[in-house]
Amino acid sequence: MRRVPSVKAMTAWARGLQREGVKIGLVPTMGALHEGHRSLIRAARLACDAVAVSIFVNPLQFGPLEDFDRYPRTLAKDLRLCEEEGTDVVFVPRAPELYPTEFETAVSVQRLTRRFEGLSRPGHFGGVTTVVAKLLNIVRPERAFFGQKDYQQAVVVERLVEDLNLDARVVVCPTVREPDGLALSSRNRFLAPEERKAATVLYRALSAGRRLIRAGERSVKRVEAAMTKLIWAEPLARLDYLAVAHPATLDEVRVVRGRVVLLLAVWIGTTRLIDNMVVSAR
Numbered sequence: 459m460r461r462v463p464s465v466k467a468m469t470a471w472a473r474g475l476q477r478e479g480v481k482i483g484l485v486p487t488m489g490a491l492h493e494g495h496r497s498l499i500r501a502a503r504l505a506c507d508a509v510a511v512s513i514f515v516n517p518l519q520f521g522p523l524e525d526f527d528r529y530p531r532t533l534a535k536d537l538r539l540c541e542e543e544g545t546d547v548v549f550v551p552r553a554p555e556l557y558p559t560e561f562e563t564a565v566s567v568q569r570l571t572r573r574f575e576g577l578s579r580p581g582h583f584g585g586v587t588t589v590v591a592k593l594l595n596i597v598r599p600e601r602a603f604f605g606q607k608d609y610q611q612a613v614v615v616e617r618l619v620e621d622l623n624l625d626a627r628v629v630v631c632p633t634v635r636e637p638d639g640l641a642l643s644s645r646n647r648f649l650a651p652e653e654r655k656a657a658t659v660l661y662r663a664l665s666a667g668r669r670l671i672r673a674g675e676r677s678v679k680r681v682e683a684a685m686t687k688l689i690w691a692e693p694l695a696r697l698d699y700l701a702v703a704h705p706a707t708l709d710e711v712r713v714v715r716g717r718v719v720l721l722l723a724v725w726i727g728t729t730r731l732i733d734n735m736v737v738s739a740r
């Protein structure tokens with residue numbers, strides 16, 4: 459497995475393979491890798507001839523008051539996980555490599571980012587779309603792999619790739635969960651034991667919403683009320699947002715018809731967690 463810190467070496471590696479017709483899969487991450495990331499690397503390994511994993515804690519997607527400085531960094535362990543999964547190259551640029559002092563371009567997706575995560579984290583998606591555009595341009599993978607855990611991000615990246623005619627296929631992989639339903643996230647490690655228990659409230663609320671819809675409830679107001687009640691009942695949890703939206707447009711709906719996505723963000727102490735579930739009304 460090669461470890462590449464520079465854009466130049468990364469581009470050279472990718473173009474060399476592409477000249478021989480090798481199809482590259484790219485898995486963009488911020489490190490602190492867990493089983494969710496492992497599943498993305500496996501999907502890439504299965505679908506592509508060569509796998510590149512990028513590990514970059516992207517300063518551009520953190521707000522000034524967010525947890526960039528305390529974001530977990532576990533590079534040695536991350537490299538072992540990548541190696542175990544048969545990764546061919548790990549791209550580990552330092553911030554000035556992607557953002558030299560003269561850097562001044564931003565890539566932004568408009569409407570889709572003005573809600574949910576975008577409202578709670580101003581500037582966040584601008585950072586995501588800018589770094590993803592750069593990574594896709596550097597590697598030019600045949601496919602790029604993202605997790606459903608970050609549902610809105612996946613929709614935004616699909617839009618970006620389509621709108622800028624980027625030559626990659628976006629593959630969205632299912633959310634990997636702990637046995638009790640908590641979605642794996644690098645930020646879970648911040649949870650104290652009591653908070654870790656409370657954090658199951660995200661999955662419990664989503665499951666309750668799904669149960670209601672499957673039982674025939676079509677009023678989004680009532681689905682949201684039931685989910686909200688569960689979150690309010692958890693003393694360590696504070697609801698940031700909760701929404702029922704169209705799975706492709708992310709427009710909020712008032713009546714459940716066909717498929718919808720339940721989206722939420724919840725603070726557990728000082729840790730902010732997100733999760734979602736796609737539900738079909740039958």
Ligand SMILES: Nc1ncnc2c1ncn2[C@@H]1O[C@H](COP(=O)(O)OP(=O)(O)OP(=O)(O)O)[C@@H](O)[C@H]1O
Pocket residue numbers: 486487488489493494495497498603604605606607608631632633634635641642643644645
């Ligand atoms: N539980 C999961 N299942 C599947 N994919 C996941 C999961 N968690 C993260 N991913 C995906 O891994 C990719 C890299 O995400 P990232 O490195 O930010 O990890 P993370 O766990 O989301 O960390 P954090 O929650 O701190 O942002 C993203 O495409 C993300 O959706």
Ligand SMILES: [Mg+2]
Pocket residue numbers: 608
């Ligand atoms: Mg993340």
